[in-house]
Amino acid sequence: MGAVVGFIAFGLLQWGMARTNALPFCVSCHSMTFPYAEYKQSPHYRNPSGARAECSDCHVPHDKDFDGWVDKLTAKVLAAKDVYHEILGSIDSREKFEAKRWVMANRVWDKMKRRDSAECRHCHAWDAMLFAEQDRLASRRHRRAMEEGETCIDCHKGIAHEEPEEPEEPEKP
Known part of the structure; x- marks a missing residue:
């Protein structure tokens, strides 16, 4: 009996995690209408190849092992703060x-x-890049980043959402 209950509980947890990865769920809060509108103008939404990255592609770990599953569950728990702030009204305008x-x-x-x-590397890989088909500046920067061990976010902040202006006296993140 315990195994059946455990199996059902695990199935419901997996269902809930998959459901909360879906774009309609992500943008169901009023506060997410702002970043959603920005995302719809980004190359992650519309591009020549027709490939589309959704919220969970960038904001939820993809690792397949147990540690990755724990990371994914942790990301979901931490994302609950967004729902909390939506309910409080602290980011609703x-x-x-x-x-x-x-x-x-x-x-x-x-x-x-x-x-x-x-999360970027789930879709983008250095060894799959055709540097010769990139414009000269992108090709040069990607090669340098690869050689120097930089990571995508070092250069690609604001790729799917507007990059915020740094406040004069930034709060601690």
């Missing part, structure tokens, strides 16, 4: 959202840096 954008963006950038832009 453009003005309130913009006031916190720098701190929120830095929190995401710091996580991406710590993970060596693993």
Whole structure:
């Protein structure tokens, strides 16, 4: 009996994690309408290849091992703060959202840096890049970044959302 209950509980957890990865869930809060509009103008939404990265592609770990599953679950638990702030009304208007954008963006950038832009690398790989088909500047910068061990987020902040202006006296992220 315990195994059946455990199996059902695990199935429900997996279902919930998959459901909360879906774009409609991500943008269901009023506060997410602002970043969603920005994302729809980005190359991650519309591009010549027709490939589309959604919220969970960039904001949720993709690792397949047990540690990756724990990282994914941790990301979901930490994302609950966004729902909390939505309910509190602390980011429910453009003005309130913009006031916190720098701190929120830095929190995401710091996580991406710590993970060596693993979410980016789920789709983008140095060894798959055709440097000769990139424009000269991009090709040169990508080669240098690869040689120097830089990570995607070192250069690509603001790729899917507007990059916030640094406040004169930034809050601690």
